[in-house]
Amino acid sequence: MNGPPPAGVTIPIVPVTEDVALYEIRRKIYPRAVHGWFAGWRWSLVFLTQLVFYGLPWLTWNGRQAILFDLAARKFYIGGLVFWPQDVIYLTVFLILAAFALFLFTTVAGRLWCGYACPQTVYTEIFMWIERKIEGERLARIRLDAAPLTLEKFVVKTLKHSAWLAVSLWTGFTFVGYFSPIRDVGIHAITWQLGPWEAFWMLFYGFATYGNAGFMREQVCKYMCPYARFQSVMFDKDTLVITYDRDRGEPRGSRRKGVQPRSQGLGDCVDCNICVQVCPTGIDIRDGLQYECIGCAACIDGCDQVMDKMGYAKGLIRYATQNALTRGYDARTMWRRVLRPRTLVYTAVLVILSTLTAVSLATRNPLKVDILRDRGALAREAAPGVIENVYRVQVMNTDETPRSYMIRAEGFPGLVVRGVEQPIVLGPAQSRLLALRLQAPVADDAAPDAEHKTQTHPITFTIEAVADDKVVRHEKSTFIVPR
Numbered sequence: 001m002n003g004p005p006p007a008g009v010t011i012p013i014v015p016v017t018e019d020v021a022l023y024e025i026r027r028k029i030y031p032r033a034v035h036g037w038f039a040g041w042r043w044s045l046v047f048l049t050q051l052v053f054y055g056l057p058w059l060t061w062n063g064r065q066a067i068l069f070d071l072a073a074r075k076f077y078i079g080g081l082v083f084w085p086q087d088v089i090y091l092t093v094f095l096i097l098a099a100f101a102l103f104l105f106t107t108v109a110g111r112l113w114c115g116y117a118c119p120q121t122v123y124t125e126i127f128m129w130i131e132r133k134i135e136g137e138r139l140a141r142i143r144l145d146a147a148p149l150t151l152e153k154f155v156v157k158t159l160k161h162s163a164w165l166a167v168s169l170w171t172g173f174t175f176v177g178y179f180s181p182i183r184d185v186g187i188h189a190i191t192w193q194l195g196p197w198e199a200f201w202m203l204f205y206g207f208a209t210y211g212n213a214g215f216m217r218e219q220v221c222k223y224m225c226p227y228a229r230f231q232s233v234m235f236d237k238d239t240l241v242i243t244y245d246r247d248r249g250e251p252r253g254s255r256r257k258g259v260q261p262r263s264q265g266l267g268d269c270v271d272c273n274i275c276v277q278v279c280p281t282g283i284d285i286r287d288g289l290q291y292e293c294i295g296c297a298a299c300i301d302g303c304d305q306v307m308d309k310m311g312y313a314k315g316l317i318r319y320a321t322q323n324a325l326t327r328g329y330d331a332r333t334m335w336r337r338v339l340r341p342r343t344l345v346y347t348a349v350l351v352i353l354s355t356l357t358a359v360s361l362a363t364r365n366p367l368k369v370d371i372l373r374d375r376g377a378l379a380r381e382a383a384p385g386v387i388e389n390v391y392r393v394q395v396m397n398t399d400e401t402p403r404s405y406m407i408r409a410e411g412f413p414g415l416v417v418r419g420v421e422q423p424i425v426l427g428p429a430q431s432r433l434l435a436l437r438l439q440a441p442v443a444d445d446a447a448p449d450a451e452h453k454t455q456t457h458p459i460t461f462t463i464e465a466v467a468d469d470k471v472v473r474h475e476k477s478t479f480i481v482p483r
């Protein structure tokens, strides 16, 4: 019956319920192997990043590990540079530089970091390579997973997981080797003498690698990584993103090789689904730009191979900008627009900040000094007419040349340094905490200004390297004369 109900008739409202899943059930993705120009770049970056990550802790410098973040000693060694907690500004600058580099690359070409150099991408690539070598290509893996458990399947799976675990544990071991001397960690691991923290971090980092690259894979990018969510704010209409050329590809459809697509009312997309099968996140780039796309360009390589086979021009899926597609820019114009105010500002900030950091590192003073007044003994009379103040002075030789230092204080008549043997000798990257006493006479003839007896007087400590007057620090403090 249509129309409103008759007067006096009430129609009961039946609530419509619909089950909404809070969690999407994961559909396992079996990415197909892909070869091509971008796959070559991705593998080059896999090799490069892993060569750096696995190799750096084994390098030595001046008889010690070249790269070592010694948290226990609170010193970071990077080549010939030694960073102390007081150098935290460099860490801040490094993070700012990394952020601006990320902004620049993302503005120019989208998720370059995600697609080529992010550890999640790199280790997933390595783990998928192992998987392919042991379980076979995409179809073989699908069949193997669907097959009932047999001895052969058990052996193949055990082999794969053993290889994954070996890579993961080596990765965990290397990670720990950045914080404890790696050769010692190796000996401790072999002799089962790892400390609790070494063992914890090795296993934690190893299992994180195993879980993320072996099982979680695209889920880390889709659900855990915050970068995927805010990347779009860095995009503009001239950002290069991986794009399906809809005008050229549609209407999609299968056809025989050699047939002119336009004669059949078709575009260049043969609807082979290769671009979907090679995608590590399992999306269809033909549906447009999606946040799941990590910009790995596997679909470009996959589609280019299809285009080659069909005898069509490559680039149905390619790096393109929104402006290039809507305004029909040629490749030259599109690339020229990479240089735009936004990218120029990011580049300028990067260049200026990097230059300033390099200059600051090259000219930094290897002597650091912290002076604290001893709160327990502010001032006292050491002898009749002699006032003494106590200080805790930390002298740090932050580079690798042994040095000797002399220390003196000025700003109050008759100040003398007591309690330390001078010169103060410090080895490479060594620091010493000194309990230092300053004494000064306050008798009327030594302190003609009567005010000296009652005031807090500003003084200056000068710490100077013997035979190198460029290495010097002047630190302000106070000298207290009690009433």
Ligand code: SF4
Pocket: 242, 275, 278, 279, 280, 281, 282, 283, 284, 285, 292, 293, 294, 295, 296, 297, 298, 299, 300
């Ligand atoms: S859509 Fe293409 S570029 Fe994006 S993740 Fe999938 S294969 Fe990589």
Ligand code: SF4
Pocket: 244, 249, 252, 268, 269, 270, 271, 272, 273, 274, 275, 276, 286, 302, 303, 306, 316, 317
């Ligand atoms: S790989 Fe290319 S031709 Fe094949 S479905 Fe994808 S876009 Fe179409």
